[in-house]
Amino acid sequence: MPSLSKPGDIMIGGIFPIFNKEISNTVMFEREPLGTVCSFDLRAFRWTQVMIFAIEEINKDPAFLPNVSLGYRILDSCASPTNALRTALTLAGGLQGMGSPCPPAISALIAESGSSQSVVVAGALGPFQLPIISYFSTCACLSNRAKFPTFFRTIPSDYFQAKALAALVKHFGWKWIGAIQSDNDYGRNGMQAFTEEVQKIGVCVAFVGTVLRTYSMSKILDVVEMIKQSSVKVILAFVPEGDFYPLMKEVSRQNITGIQWIASEAWITAARPSTPEMFPAFGGTLGFVVQKMAIPDLQPFLRKINPYTDPNAAFVKDFWEAMFGCRPVSTGIYRDSSEINKICQGNETLMNSQDVFFKVTELRVSYNVYKAVYAIAHALHELVFCQSVDRKSARPCMNVSEIHPKEVTEYVKRVNFSNRFGDNVFFDEDGDPPASYDIINWQLDNGKVQHVTVGQFISTQSGNYKLQIDEEKIIWMTGQMVPKSVCSDVCPTGTWKASIRGKATCCFDCIPCADGTISNSTAADCEPCPQEYWSNERKDECIPKKKEFLTYSEPMGIILTVLSLLGASLSLITMVVFIHFKETPVVKASNSELSCFLLFSLFLCFICPLTFIGRPTLWTCMLRHTAFGITFALCISCVLGKTTVVVTAFKARHPGNKAARKFGPVQQRIIVCSCTVIQVVICILWLSLSPPFPEKVFRYSNKKIILECNTGSEAAFYVVLGYIGVLAVICLVFAFLARKLPDNFNEAKCITFSMLIFCAVWITFIPAYVSSPGKFTVAVEIFAILSSTFGLLICIFAPKCYIILIKPEKNTKSH
Structure with missing residues (x-):
């Protein structure tokens, strides 16, 4: 294998892709593949020259490894993992060829540019504890100290x-x-x-x-x-x-x-x-x-590369052809490359290559090679002289021939120095430099x-x-604006990102938020509003829910208020008429005292609905139900008193019957008071144990809060209603029994009709009350109160007022 080499006391190996694999456009599986074809790489060749330059620079430095020379042997890997493995084993074995003597074994290795090649080299030489420093392998996998314990690099991971x-x-x-x-x-x-x-x-x-x-x-x-x-x-x-x-x-x-x-x-x-x-x-x-870094002294060194100065140097002739477009054929000695370039016919592309090769002000990978050589040199110096380079060396503390790669590896781990460019060189626990x-x-x-x-x-x-x-x-490919790269545009407020099946999470549809939820930023989902809030139309803000209750200002509230006041006014007018005509036969026959009590209770019954209208509060909730129960109990008690009088009067028509004497005015007052007191006691117990209270109800509507009065105790509420119902049924039975009295003046028929209306209204009230939502529950209850009260007022007192006011000639005992 051709190599760039120079003997020394301590040898450093180097593996570079001086030649680069050619790419074939076709891959055939019908025959055995061709061998690897490589082309010369000027960039990688400059890396080899930087390694040689750094070693010679160190050898010339009297403070660096004095009396110890560094040698090198550099081989080509052709950017192939298989060739890199062969090259690494060649360097580690030290064999030059069959029958040739073994050169000194290398103490450290600078390799390789490709990560795949470095994985192979570090995996093969790691068990031999040989330190390997890469200048261009960045794969994060090489930071695994369990697999590659002796691998270092001067380029970040x-x-x-x-x-x-x-x-x-x-x-x-x-x-x-x-x-x-x-x-x-x-x-x-x-x-x-x-x-x-x-x-x-x-x-x-x-x-x-x-x-x-x-x-x-x-x-x-x-x-x-x-x-x-x-x-x-x-x-x-x-x-x-x-x-x-x-x-x-x-x-x-x-x-x-x-x-x-x-x-x-x-x-x-x-x-x-x-x-x-x-x-x-x-x-x-x-x-x-x-x-990048500049190495000013490097350019003169590069320009001295000359095939005529050293005709046997490996790769130099290939370099010359790649640089100047001609193979050196003449003999002779030239001072530098500029002089020999005159004999070659270079084109513009080749001239550009020359400019790049000799430009030493923006070195990046080459500078990593430079740092790798100095890192090994610092480690060797501290190993051989037992002290750092900046201290004057007295004499070696170790024989150079006794150096083992394992010891060099340990000292490479400890390397920490600043080079002449002010750059701090060290390795972390994974063998990586700072990024x-x-x-x-x-x-x-x-x-x-x-x-x-x-x-x-x-x-x-x-x-x-x-x-x-x-x-x-920055000059952008798309112009002056920063290019936009999204699979889906950012969702506007009020929508949420719905992922699209089969696509990445960055691809999504924007779906409007459901009612009651909002999204005021880019989010994967919409956030629900608090219970008392609701989303606006844009679904980007929670707004307070509308509070609903029966008010005096709305049409339904106005109508019910007018009817309530009308009924109360009629009750008072009727009372005034009865008091004014108290000496007439009609008033006397209808028991004027009970009639006034009844009219007063009807007045209270008409006023009672006003407590049901308006915003519910603690006091209005307690007042509306108890006032309703007590006033109706008083009203029905008065009707019961009148009915009892009518029935006893009918029984008194038989000879020897003394019932009429038992139900005079005193007994009538006792009936009214005792029946009313029972209801008062029930209401007091209700208010003491579980009183009504205002409540916010959310179940009827998502967009509204219904403000209503919770009865507190459902049992107490229905006991109050039931007690009124019992009194009404008793009145109805008594009045029904007296309906056929032969007198022209028969009050029992009027009481019977009023009680029928009263019972019909309250029987239909219960299902209507239970099924009505929100403020309509209150409206139904008011309607039931007004209907039953108007029924009592009209059925009992309208015939009497008709005679008193319209037909006064019939207001005589004979009629």
Whole structure:
């Protein structure tokens, strides 16, 4: 295997993808596949030169490993896991070839660029305790110390890159992200870490496709078709440059624009895709890369690379052809590359490659190689001299020939130093460095694609991060406005997000909230309003429910009030008429004292409904039911007294009957008072044990609160009604018995009709009262009171008033 090598007291190995695998557009399964075909990679070759440069710089430093020289042996992996394994075993075994002597074994290894290659190398050499420091492998899987105990890296893990990408997505408010991953450790683990991070902030990931550089053209076309059909406007490609480049060419060829691309650091700054031909489709791409650094002394070193200076150096002739477009054929010694370039006919593309290769002011991966070499050198220095580099070394405390890889690994873990650029180099417990990224934006300037830094992402040891973006510097693919990427628009207030079956959670329909629920922000569901509130028409605010009760101002309340006052007025007028005509036969015959008592009780009965109208309070609730019960008990007691007198008068017509003498005025008063007192006692007990109280009722309507009086004790309420009913039935029976008296003046018939009306009204009241909702319950009760009271007033007193006022000639004893 060709190698770049130089002997030394301590050997450091290096594995780089100096050649890159070529991509075949067709995959045949009819014959054995061809061997791996590779093309020279200028970028990777510069990494090898940075490693050599750093080692020579250390060897020249008298404070660094004095009297100890570092050697190197660098091999090519061709960006293939199988070749990387072969290369690693070659370095570890130390065999140059059959029958050749073994070179010194390496004490540390700088490898590899691809995560899949690093997984293979670290897995194979880990059991031998050989420290491995990668400069470009970012897979989070390599942080597993149980599997890869000797693996370190100078580039942050994809775990941090996933956090950075998620922070970028969150910053711009993107909720619907397309994803393209490579079918290897780098793509799978990176996309998994990114998906887990964005799910925490409610972002959905739609997998557009998976790519691998061995895909056939038909597979690439399938992924391109998925991009065209997808509704996503922002796509993250977590793919190495070599895998992604064929897809990029096809996307550019089909002129697919309008997509905002987010790049992983594997291809965001790669030279091959960063061309004006790719810009129409990929311009404005955003991505994260490790921070850049300038190594000024490196450029003269690179310009000295010359196939004529060292004709046997591996890869140099390939480098020359890739740089200048010609194979060196002449012999002779040239001072530097600019001089030898004169003999070659280079085109513009090759000249651009030269500019990139010799530009040392924006080194990223190359600087990671530089740090890896110095990390190994610091570990070796502390191991050999038992003290750090900044202290003057007296003499070695260990023989160089006795160094074992396991000891080097332990010292690499402890490395913590600041290099000449002020950068602090150390590894955490997982072998990872601190995360610090630049945010890169693809922009076109003078016909060249420029990687413009538009922000930074820096993580802290506490797990937090700082994201800084200068949005004014960003050139978007869609123009000046930040592209919008949502599967469904944000639901307006008053609606909730209903997921669509078979689609991601970011795809949803906006369904109006149900009555009684609101949504004043983007939410997965609507929130119910408190019990005393209801949703407005827009369903974005809870408003107090309308309180309903029978009022004096509404038509029903006005009518009932007028009827109540009318009845009370008629009762008073009738009383005045009776008092004025108290000496007439009609008034005398109808027992004027009881008639006045009855008219007074009817007046109270007519006034009683006024306590049922208006907002219920504790006092009105107690007053309305007890006043109703006592006034009606008084009223029916008076009717009972009159009925008893009529019946006894009928019995007195028989000779020897002394019943009439037993029911004089005193006995009548006793009947009225005793019957009324019983009701008063019932009401007092009711108010003492379980009085009525105002209550808010929600069961009748969702939009209204019914204010009504709870009876407190249903049993007490029905006892009051039942007692009145018993008195009414007794009156009805007595009056019915006296209905056929032969006298022209027969009061029993009037009492009978009044009691029939009274009983009919209250019998129909009970089902109507139970079934009426809200304020209609109160209206039914008032109607029953007024109807029965008007029945008593009209049936008992209308005939008498008719004779007194209209037919006074009949108001005589003879009539």
